[in-house]
Amino acid sequence: MDDKKYIQSVVSSSRPKKYPQNKILLDKKNLEKALQLKGLKIQLKESLKGGFISQVYSANLDGKDVVVKHTSGSIPSDPTEMYLDKKSHNVDCQVLKNLQSNHKIKVPKLLYDFPNITTSVMENLYSQGFKLMQNKIFDKNLPINAAERVGRMIGNLIIESRTWKKFSVVQTAIMSIYERGLELRQSYPNSQKEYLELEKKYVENNKFWSWPDCHPKNIFVNKKGEVAFIDFGYSQWGDQRFVLPSHLAHIVIYCLAGYIGSDLAKEYIEKCVSAYREIEPIDELLFCQYLAMEVFHRANGKWITGIDTKKQKLALLKFGYTVFDEKIYIINKLLNLL
Numbered sequence: 001m002d003d004k005k006y007i008q009s010v011v012s013s014s015r016p017k018k019y020p021q022n023k024i025l026l027d028k029k030n031l032e033k034a035l036q037l038k039g040l041k042i043q044l045k046e047s048l049k050g051g052f053i054s055q056v057y058s059a060n061l062d063g064k065d066v067v068v069k070h071t072s073g074s075i076p077s078d079p080t081e082m083y084l085d086k087k088s089h090n091v092d093c094q095v096l097k098n099l100q101s102n103h104k105i106k107v108p109k110l111l112y113d114f115p116n117i118t119t120s121v122m123e124n125l126y127s128q129g130f131k132l133m134q135n136k137i138f139d140k141n142l143p144i145n146a147a148e149r150v151g152r153m154i155g156n157l158i159i160e161s162r163t164w165k166k167f168s169v170v171q172t173a174i175m176s177i178y179e180r181g182l183e184l185r186q187s188y189p190n191s192q193k194e195y196l197e198l199e200k201k202y203v204e205n206n207k208f209w210s211w212p213d214c215h216p217k218n219i220f221v222n223k224k225g226e227v228a229f230i231d232f233g234y235s236q237w238g239d240q241r242f243v244l245p246s247h248l249a250h251i252v253i254y255c256l257a258g259y260i261g262s263d264l265a266k267e268y269i270e271k272c273v274s275a276y277r278e279i280e281p282i283d284e285l286l287f288c289q290y291l292a293m294e295v296f297h298r299a300n301g302k303w304i305t306g307i308d309t310k311k312q313k314l315a316l317l318k319f320g321y322t323v324f325d326e327k328i329y330i331i332n333k334l335l336n337l338l
């Protein structure tokens with residue numbers, strides 16, 4: 001039997017047949033040299049993140065603490081993944097530039113952007129007294145005093161981005177929902193209706209900008225409950241109504257996985273939702289469906305840490321199935337599942 005002919009790989013219709021050649025990431029020494037050749041008096045220090053698509057270092061620039069982010073592309077290693085273009089660097093920097101002087105939305109100051117080596121130099125949020133929300137969650141210390149600010153800042157970001165001129169992105173709406181919705185699709189293999197309805201909404205509402213990556217790994221908070229957002233490389237022109245449920249799905253996920261107490265998670269979600277609502281209305285049905293889709297997406301721990309055990313994974317799956325099977329499409333009822 002010709003297995004090549006009969007095995008149907010999982011591919012998105014927008015997936016390119018051939019990927020561009022991908023240069024390997026510059027290592028620490030070469031990156032430091034490349035930046036010095038650009039005229040910067042810079043020394044790279046410890047790695048804040050190293051991986052396939054980006055390396056982030058703390059650094060010293062003229063005696064000041066900064067962060068250097070170098071981005072590369074990534075060729076998919078399994079058929080459910082997408083090609084990740086190093087030009088996500090340009091998207092990240094474009095969004096940072098659009099927000100530099102905005103008083104309602106805090107992002108790090110962008111000090112230098114070097115597109116030809118896909119590297120940026122930014123203000124170091126750690127040295128400004130900020131901590132990553134994700135780490136606070138893992139310390140069982142969800143920053144409840146940041147809930148309203150996060151809700152308000154997401155609302156303001158959505159409103160502000162409607163004034164932006166369209167810029168090129170590396171991930172289209174269909175790529176984004178395809179990747180994030182795959183687990184929902186596989187959860188209802190015989191109809192796929194649940195996924196397909198959301199795909200249509202996400203793709204058709206593409207007049208404005210959407211940032212699905214607003215999870216606790218991309219949000220900084222300080223003691224006062226002030227908030228800063230990072231990491232916009234995989235944002236796109238798609239349904240903005242996904243941004244808030246995408247964020248709050250992670251509060252649900254870490255609650256169900258045992259890092260956040262149920263009452264605290266509910267309080268965070270209620271505060272965040274009501275602050276957002278003062279700025280932008282919420283379609284509760286769509287909110288609940290998008291949120292449950294993201295919970296399915298993370299149910300096996302995809303792209304996040306902390307979801308490791310059978311108990312945690314089953315709790316996430318149970319939540320997702322309950323929302324869709326029992327049509328729990330009101331936020332208050334959704335909270336009863338925690």
Ligand SMILES: Nc1ncnc2c1ncn2[C@@H]1O[C@H](COP(=O)(O)OP(=O)(O)OP(=O)(O)O)[C@@H](O)[C@H]1O
Nearest residue numbers: 048049054056067108122123124125126217230231
């Ligand atoms: N301006 C900054 N100040 C302090 N730390 C930063 C800053 N930017 C990035 N970092 C650190 O580097 C990590 C990775 O940064 P970022 O999220 O922008 O890159 P990424 O390649 O998208 O990473 P990931 O895949 O982990 O989301 C952050 O979680 C944070 O710890």
Ligand SMILES: [Mg+2]
Nearest residue numbers: 217218230231
């Ligand atoms: Mg990130």
